Amino acid sequence: MKKIYLHPLPIRIWHWINAGAFIVLIVTGAQIRFSNVMHLFSFETAVKIHSWTGFILIANYFIWFLYYLLTLKIKIYIPPLNHPIEFLKKSIQQAKFYGFGIMVGDHNPHHSTPDHKFNPMQQVSYLMIMALLIPLQLITGLLLWDPKLFSPFVNLVGGIQIVDIVHVLLWIFFSAFIIVHFYLATLGHTTFAHIIAMFSGYEEEEEEEAQGEHGH
Amino acid sequence: MGDRKNIAIVLFFVFMIFPLYASTANVLSDEAKVCLTCHSHREMYKILENKEVLPLYIDKDEFANSVHSSIGCNGCHTGYLAAHVQKKKQIKNKKEYSVNASRVCSMCHPDDQLKKIPIHSSVITKAVCVECHGSHNIKKMAEWKKGITEIQYCLTCHRHALSMALSSGEALSLSINESAYKSSVHGSLLCSSCHTGFSTTKHPVRTFKNKKEYSALATKSCSMCHSDEQLRKSPVHSSLLAKAACVECHGSHSIKGIAAQKASAPETQYCLSCHKGKLSMSFKSGESVSVFVDDLSLRSSVHGKLRCTECHAEFSKSKHPVRVFKDRRDYSITISDMCGRCHSDANTKYGGSIHLSLLKSGNLTAPACTDCHGFHSVTKAGKDLGLASCNKCHSDMKNSYEASVHNRARMQGKKDAPVCSSCHHAHDVQSTKMTAGIKDACLACHKNALDTHKKWLYNPPITLQSFSELHFNTVACAACHAPDAGRGIYLNLYDRKTGKPYPEEELLKLLETDTTGLKSKIDINNDGSIDSAEAWNLFQYLFTKGVITYFIGKMDVSNATEAHQIADKTKAVKDCGVCHNPDSPFFKNVFIVIRKADGRPIVLNAKQEVLGKTLKSVYTILPLRKFYVLGSTNQKLFDILFIIALIGGIAVPIGHISLRIITSPLRSLRRMGKGGKKK
Numbered sequence: 001m002k003k004i005y006l007h008p009l010p011i012r013i014w015h016w017i018n019a020g021a022f023i024v025l026i027v028t029g030a031q032i033r034f035s036n037v038m039h040l041f042s043f044e045t046a047v048k049i050h051s052w053t054g055f056i057l058i059a060n061y062f063i064w065f066l067y068y069l070l071t072l073k074i075k076i077y078i079p080p081l082n083h084p085i086e087f088l089k090k091s092i093q094q095a096k097f098y099g100f101g102i103m104v105g106d107h108n109p110h111h112s113t114p115d116h117k118f119n120p121m122q123q124v125s126y127l128m129i130m131a132l133l134i135p136l137q138l139i140t141g142l143l144l145w146d147p148k149l150f151s152p153f154v155n156l157v158g159g160i161q162i163v164d165i166v167h168v169l170l171w172i173f174f175s176a177f178i179i180v181h182f183y184l185a186t187l188g189h190t191t192f193a194h195i196i197a198m199f200s201g202y203e204e205e206e207e208e209e210a211q212g213e214h215g216h
Numbered sequence: 217m218g219d220r221k222n223i224a225i226v227l228f229f230v231f232m233i234f235p236l237y238a239s240t241a242n243v244l245s246d247e248a249k250v251c252l253t254c255h256s257h258r259e260m261y262k263i264l265e266n267k268e269v270l271p272l273y274i275d276k277d278e279f280a281n282s283v284h285s286s287i288g289c290n291g292c293h294t295g296y297l298a299a300h301v302q303k304k305k306q307i308k309n310k311k312e313y314s315v316n317a318s319r320v321c322s323m324c325h326p327d328d329q330l331k332k333i334p335i336h337s338s339v340i341t342k343a344v345c346v347e348c349h350g351s352h353n354i355k356k357m358a359e360w361k362k363g364i365t366e367i368q369y370c371l372t373c374h375r376h377a378l379s380m381a382l383s384s385g386e387a388l389s390l391s392i393n394e395s396a397y398k399s400s401v402h403g404s405l406l407c408s409s410c411h412t413g414f415s416t417t418k419h420p421v422r423t424f425k426n427k428k429e430y431s432a433l434a435t436k437s438c439s440m441c442h443s444d445e446q447l448r449k450s451p452v453h454s455s456l457l458a459k460a461a462c463v464e465c466h467g468s469h470s471i472k473g474i475a476a477q478k479a480s481a482p483e484t485q486y487c488l489s490c491h492k493g494k495l496s497m498s499f500k501s502g503e504s505v506s507v508f509v510d511d512l513s514l515r516s517s518v519h520g521k522l523r524c525t526e527c528h529a530e531f532s533k534s535k536h537p538v539r540v541f542k543d544r545r546d547y548s549i550t551i552s553d554m555c556g557r558c559h560s561d562a563n564t565k566y567g568g569s570i571h572l573s574l575l576k577s578g579n580l581t582a583p584a585c586t587d588c589h590g591f592h593s594v595t596k597a598g599k600d601l602g603l604a605s606c607n608k609c610h611s612d613m614k615n616s617y618e619a620s621v622h623n624r625a626r627m628q629g630k631k632d633a634p635v636c637s638s639c640h641h642a643h644d645v646q647s648t649k650m651t652a653g654i655k656d657a658c659l660a661c662h663k664n665a666l667d668t669h670k671k672w673l674y675n676p677p678i679t680l681q682s683f684s685e686l687h688f689n690t691v692a693c694a695a696c697h698a699p700d701a702g703r704g705i706y707l708n709l710y711d712r713k714t715g716k717p718y719p720e721e722e723l724l725k726l727l728e729t730d731t732t733g734l735k736s737k738i739d740i741n742n743d744g745s746i747d748s749a750e751a752w753n754l755f756q757y758l759f760t761k762g763v764i765t766y767f768i769g770k771m772d773v774s775n776a777t778e779a780h781q782i783a784d785k786t787k788a789v790k791d792c793g794v795c796h797n798p799d800s801p802f803f804k805n806v807f808i809v810i811r812k813a814d815g816r817p818i819v820l821n822a823k824q825e826v827l828g829k830t831l832k833s834v835y836t837i838l839p840l841r842k843f844y845v846l847g848s849t850n851q852k853l854f855d856i857l858f859i860i861a862l863i864g865g866i867a868v869p870i871g872h873i874s875l876r877i878i879t880s881p882l883r884s885l886r887r888m889g890k891g892g893k894k895k
Contacts, residue, residue: 033855035847036799043793043847051676098872103879105886144846145675148686159766159841165854172858176865183869 003202006112014063015198021057022178025050029171054141061138064130076117077127091120102187112203129177133170140167244280247288252276266309278353292320311344317351318344334421339378348373361416367397369416370407384426396470410437428494431461438462452536456495464493478533484514486533487524501543513593527554545580551591552584565644573814581609599626602637610636616781632661646815658693672790692772694779695802696789701778704805705827706819707767707843709754717811718758718765720818726761734810735820746808746822748835755839767808767836769827769843771795774805796847803827803848828852 007015031038031046041049068074080087093109098121101109110119118126143150143163154160188194189204197203244252252274254260260272279285284292307313322330325345331337361369371394378390397403408415424430439447442462447453456465466489478486491509498504514520525532541547556563566572566585574582588605595601607614617623617636626633639657640646646654659665669684695703711718724730727737738754739746751767758765773779789795795802806822825833826840828849837851 030858032796032847033798033850035793035797043796044791047792047846048676055677103875103882105883146680146682146686148682148689149680155842159843161837161841161844164844165837165851168851168854169857172854172861175858176861179862179865180868183872 002205004113004205005201006114006117006203007198007201008067009201010063010067012198012201014060014067017056017060018064019178021053021060022174024053025057026171026175026178028053033168051145054138054145058138058142061134073114076115077123077130079120079123079127087120091124094119094121111205133173136166137170137174140164140170244276244285245288247290248279248285251289252279262307264307264309264313268310270307270310270313274352282352282354283356284352284354292317292323294320314344314346317346321345335419338380338421339373347376366406366408366416370414380424382424382426382430386427388424388427388430392469400469400471401473401476402469402471410434410440412437412440428461431463434463434468435461451538455538459498460490460493460495464495465490483523483525483533487531488514497541497547499541499543499547503544505544505547509592517592517594518596519592519594527557529554529557548586549575549584552586555585555589562643565641569641569643569645570814570816571645573812573816577816583609597642599635599637602635602642606636606640612777613780616777616779620780620782621784622782634661655688655693690770691795692770692779694773694782695771697782697785698773698779699783699787699789700781701773702775702805703771703802704774704807705769705803706772706807706809706817707769707822707826707840708809708811708817710766710768710842712764712766717809717815718763719813720810721813722763723758723810726758726763731818734818738808738820744821746820746826748823748825748830748832751808751822751826751839752835765839766842767840769840769845771802774807796845798829798847798850800848803845831856 027040028046028050031040032043032050035043035046040046068077090109097106097109100106108119110116112118140163143154144160144167147154147160147163154163157163157166185194185198186192188197193204255272255274256276258273262270262272264270327340330340355363364372371392374390374392375394376391380388380390382388402410413420424433444457447457472480477489481489488509488511491507492511493508495507496504497507519527530537541550556566571582571584575584583605587608588601589597613636622634626635634657638661639654641657662668666681666684666688669687670679670681673684673687674680675683694701709718709723710716720731720734724734727734729737736742738750740750740753741747755765794800804824806824806826808820808822808826810818810820812818826836827833827843828851831852833851834853840849843849
């Protein structure tokens with residue numbers, strides 16, 4: 001077994017804060033929306049937790065953003081647009097692995113290295129999530145946090161209802177995503193391999209047959 | 217000892233002087249001669265208790281020629297000689313003396329006898345004999361009449377304070393000021409010229425129901441000389457002829473003539489010479505209004521020092537246009553226009569008020585100036601004026617206001633305690649249905665309201681005023697502070713182009729209908745309530761006509777009466793969850809509000825689904841794109857999507873795990889090199 005240092009400390013810190021915050025926000029978001037049937041907190045408490053956590057998430061986003069930008073490692077999120085056919089083939093290969101290969105004992109076609117951390121499917125989805133969906137969720141959350149203060153921006157997108165719909169649709173997406181994400185994290189060479197790696201930073205890989213299925 | 221001395225002096229004086237006097241007045245009784253010894257001196261008088269001077273002088277010649285000359289003084293002044301020598305008689309005033317003196321008359325002239333003369337019977341209880349007949353100079357009636365003119369004859373009685381009791385209970389004065397009469401334009405006429413039924417030999421006794429009846433009769437006398445035809449030449453006479461009696465304006469016995477009256481009377485007095493009477497003005501509608509002006513209340517009003525023409529500019533001593541008004545309301549409104557000449561500020565404010573808008577739109581119960589301030593008895597406007605005036609129309613607000621914390625503060629004497637005008641303004645009264653104005657009124661007193669609310673109404677981690685402001689802009693103060701009131705969500709239709717409410721007038725043009733048809737044009741299925749699809753239809757229709765609209769929703773109390781019952785702040789709604797809850801009762805009553813150009817709302821019922829709650833609510837996402845309340849206006853569609861996403865999110869791992877479990881033998885075989893493909 002060889003160990004690859006895949007997750008630098010700032011990214012590990014960011015990841016776990018992000019994970020915790022997301023769960024808290026999804027749950028308090030549900031409490032805010034369904035206060036007639038959900039009674040984990042009062043509406044007021046749910047809003048307070050949601051707002052505090054939202055700001056933590058915004059600050060946390062900047063840890064990720066600054067780290068990857070300053071170290072220029074942001075490129076690991078960028079699909080190789082100069083080789084689209086090859087990228088597409090790899091993507092199909094990766095999808096076939098999750099859908100079929102994994103059942104029959106195939107090895108993960110992707111081998112994570114610090115410079116190629118994500119498989120093609122991860123690359124596309126995490127690029128979308130980190131560059132578009134999370135910023136959109138943070139911005140819409142900020143607008144909803146004080147619609148009066150941010151009224152010029154709220155009006156720019158049509159109105160508070162539109163802002164809310166974007167926020168709610170992303171909440172729905174992230175709710176489903178986080179379950180799938182957690183499941184995928186268990187698909188390492190052992191159930192907890194990826195999860196431990198996200199604490200230690202080191203991803204274990206078999207010497208002869210690398211099995212890094214899920215780099216992040 | 218003192219009395220004896222006085223008696224001795226009087227007797228000495230009488231017996232010493234009497235023989236000299238007795239020789240000059242043989243017709244008089246000896247007794248009278250004795251009395252006249254003193255009472256023939258002009259210096260004889262008595263100061264009465266009320267300081268009046270009662271002459272005790274008796275003209276002996278007149279007495280000697282009177283019908284009572286043969287009666288000794290004691291015949292009338294029974295026992296007086298002894299009495300007034302022994303002690304001074306105390307007399308309060310002349311009237312009392314006259315009354316007592318007249319009682320003496322009845323010793324010889326009993327009431328039964330007097331009542332045979334009709335006029336006596338009507339005055340017998342009111343007048344005293346001596347007032348009309350005199351005392352020591354009474355002659356035989358026939359002889360007396362020969363020597364005097366008719367006017368003197370009449371004034372003999374009528375110069376005194378006589379009055380006639382009318383059936384209505386009123387007292388009609390019959391007193392005539394002799395000098396005023398003589399200097400009047402009618403001073404040279406005989407009394408009987410006007411009072412045709414009367415003469416020195418005739419004095420019929422008449423009864424009248426009231427002064428009006430008497431005045432009407434008097435007017436007939438005037439018309440003997442002043443014909444209707446002649447009077448109608450004056451326009452104001454022409455309008456008054458059928459209603460007013462001449463004497464009400466011109467007076468009766470002291471008429472000086474219009475020219476003299478105009479020259480001598482100040483303007484206000486001139487006007488009041490007619491308007492102090494119970495005059496009224498008739499309108500085309502058949503209604504009438506009193507144009508009586510109470511001099512006293514006019515003088516004590518804030519306009520007491522103004523001349524009439526400062527308000528009634530089109531009138532003067534020489535001009536009195538006759539105006540024609542449609543009805544009483546038309547008159548009030550026109551009259552109110554005058555106020556603006558001086559009170560331009562109030563008038564400008566009133567110009568923008570809901571009251572004037574209502575008036576202009578034909579609601580004749582809406583108030584003009586005079587409805588609140590009155591006509592001539594305008595008092596300095598204070599808090600009480602507002603309460604009394606507003607309650608005339610808005611009496612339904614009275615009870616809830618009186619139960620409010622505001623009224624309690626007022627009753628405790630707190631000077632700043634608000635009354636109606638404190639919040640709604642006195643002149644620029646606005647429709648309060650979700651206007652910013654009413655909120656401003658609250659904040660005018662509760663200046664720290666934003667800061668106070670900011671202490672608990674904030675969004676962490678930063679406490680910003682804008683968060684409280686957001687609530688202030690959307691929720692009427694009363695919605696939280698009148699805890700027993702019903703609430704509603706009012707969705708105001710706005711025009712994106714102007715950023716202001718889309719005026720009903722424009723909407724009616726596009727919908728090709730009028731105000732009465734507006735509701736059925738929007739509520740297409742005519743079920744009395746606008747649903748999501750109908751709201752969308754309106755939005756879409758306007759969009760196709762080039763008008764992009766949106767609804768701005770606000771929360772207000774749904775009953776204006778309850779809105780006034782502001783409770784103590786400890787009872788105000790403070791729990792966020794009361795509103796921000798899918799089941800919040802505050803979001804059950806929904807209304808669509810179309811505003812007229814002047815701001816007046818037309819409120820149409822809408823279904824709760826317009827806000828969210830059902831799948832059909834997706835229709836209103838775009839129309840209501842600027843209105844969303846956390847937790848209260850959820851779109852059902854997204855709730856369903858959330859559930860599907862959760863189920864999907866869980867189903868994917870379960871499905872995948874299941875497949876992995878099912879296929880695990882394959883992987884085992886492969887690992888053991890017994891089948892499966894090798895990589």
